[in-house]
Amino acid sequence: MPVPENPIPRCPAALAATLRIAPLAPLSLSLTVFTRQLAKKNPEMFQRLGPYGRSVFVLDPTDLPVVLLLDPNGGAPKVTLTRRSGTGVARVSGPLAALLGLVHGAFDGDALFFSRDLVIEGDTAAALALRNAIDDAELDLAHEAATLSGPLARPLKQLITLVERRTGLYLTRPEDAVLW
Amino acid sequence: MVMEIVCPAGTPAALRAAVKAGAHTVYCGFNDETNARNFPGLNFDRAEMRAGVAFAHDHGAKVLVAINTFPRAGSEAIWHRAVADAETCGADAVILADIGLLDYAACSHPGLRRHLSVQAAAANADVINFYAETFDVKRVVLPRVLSVPEIAAINAETEVETEVFVFGGLCVMAEGRCSLSSYATGLSPNMNGVCSPASHVEYQNDQGALNTRLGGYLIHRVERNQPAPYPTLCKGCFSAGEKTGHLFEDPVSLNAERLIPQLQKAGVTALKIEGRQRSKSYVAQVVRNFRAAVDALEAGRPLPEGMLARLSEGQAMTTGAYKKTWR
Known part of the structure; x- marks a missing residue:
């Protein structure tokens, strides 16, 4: 049976170019604030991490010039962007679209592994716990970002919709999941 | 009568996705060693199970709790507590494999429906009828070793409902008795x-190739752009003499979608989807696909074309033992 064409888009070159020169410290701080907001709403996500609740994970979008170090820090997560390779208990690598699709429940982690779009290195059990914890959390990053942006929520949502349409990146949960 | 779609849920989110996608029944387990998918970050604590059962019931679906490992000597209480808690949570049935646990459930929780797990490897009518007469088992999950005519022969000789796997990962031919994982890892x-x-x-990346080790043993290596299999010994690629190949099984997924009409004629009650370790995305896609198939069959329409290859191990599929075309 033929396998359908690879549905995973590549990250826009402009974003990669921006991240090559952008200062990473303020971005890291913003991402930390954002993830802490997510953590407050989804404490069960950290319970699912079990013994890995204080382990650092390296999330490596292979089409970007940065990696993201995620430290769950027992429920008060810290995020650090770096242009180095980063070290942690486990490394999860793949195109940004695949990683965002996993977060939003649009893609299946095992299927991405079978197709080699996702690569796991280091402690496989830690990576599995992270994958399962995120899959259960039913996250919607765009919705959370809009919630945080106050009066700018509406234009931000419009911008996100436009970016999603142009790039094919999953910045929100697929519609049927949101409606349920 | 519409064939029952029984689908997996490793998390509460997957349970909700399964129910939403049209599952008649969802099976899941507690987050401990009492179920055969005891993976990190997976499964349900007691409160989640109670909420999951309530959610399923509110939407007209059933929940089966898999307590299908074999109790450790001296620690049987863990398994007994799981059966009791499944009943308290409102489960529609428990899926059991161990004879001692079946006896405990039948004696101590007679009102809780009992299904026989595939781990019990009951593959003929005599043994299935034994389980029914002795422990009042109402349904058996048949091991993936039987052809469609063999399933029909079993159904002709038993009143016990039969449930068969139609999609997902395949095991070697001795479910419940396989020691390959123990050999390499002790577990x-x-x-x-x-x-x-x-x-x-x-996992180790080696210039684009993916090397996979289990318990320190290199079990397979796939080159760049080749589909990767699960890291199990049964899907390992071994060299002996001048030959290299998959000794036990090819890394493929079962897909018996096109055999659903034949399985219905063979008297099968329920179609089971494997994959409690998979995401809610997998659950939703596979359930939608199979629900559409059984609904089409019931309405007398042709079966819709499936699109499940990408979700399959090795991105390849087989009808397994249902059509015995072994190499």
Whole structure:
């Protein structure tokens, strides 16, 4: 049976170019604030991490010039962007679209592994716990970002919709999941 | 009568996705060694199970709780408590494999419906009828070793409902008795609920190729752009003499979608989807696909074309033992 064409888009070159020169410290701080907001709403996500609740994970979008170090820090997560390779208990690598699709429940982690779009290195059990914890959390990053942006929520949502349409990146949960 | 779609849920989110996608029944387990998918970050605590059952019931679906590992000597109470808690949570049935646990459930929780797990490897009518007469088992999950005519022969000789796997990962031909994982890691699905535990798996990128080690043994290597299999010994690629190949099984997924009409004629009650370790995305896609198939069959329409290859191990599929075309 033929396998359908690879549905995973590549990250826009402009974003990669921006991240090559952008200062990473303020971005890291913003991402930390954002993830802490997510953590407050989804404490069960950290319970699912079990013994890995204080382990650092390296999330490596292979089409970007940065990696993201995620430290769950027992429920008060810290995020650090770096242009180095980063070290942690486990490394999860793949195109940004695949990683965002996993977060939003649009893609299946095992299927991405079978197709080699996702690569796991280091402690496989830690990576599995992270994958399962995120899959259960039913996250919607765009919705959370809009919630945080106050009066700018509406234009931000419009911008996100436009970016999603142009790039094919999953910045929100697929519609049927949101409606349920 | 519409064939029942029984689908997996490793998390509460997957349970909700399964129910939403049209599952008649969802099976899941507690987050401990009592179920055969005891993986990190997976499964349900007691409160989540109670909420999951309530959610399913509110939407007209059933929940089966898999307590299908074999109790450790001296620790039987863990398994007994799981059966009791499944009943308290409102489960529609428990899926059991161990004879001692079946006896405990039948004696101590007679009102809780009992299904026989595939881990019990009951593959003929005599043994199935034994389980029914002795422990009042109402349904058996048949091992993936039977052809469609063999399933029909079983159904002709038993009143016990039969449930068969139609999609997902395949096991070797001795479910409940496989020791391959124990050999490499000391842990097995039968006793610990983990086949090839993630804690013993190591992936290594080697210039684009993917090397996979289990318990320190290199079990397969796939070149760049080749589909990757699960890190289990049964899907390992071995060299002996001048030959290299998959000794036990090819890394493919079962897909018996096109056999659903034949399975219905063979008297099968329920169609089971494998994959409690998979995401809610997988659950939703596979359930939608199979629900559409059984609904089409019931309405007398042709079966819709499936699009499940990408979700399959090795991105390849087989009808397994249902059509015995072994090489």
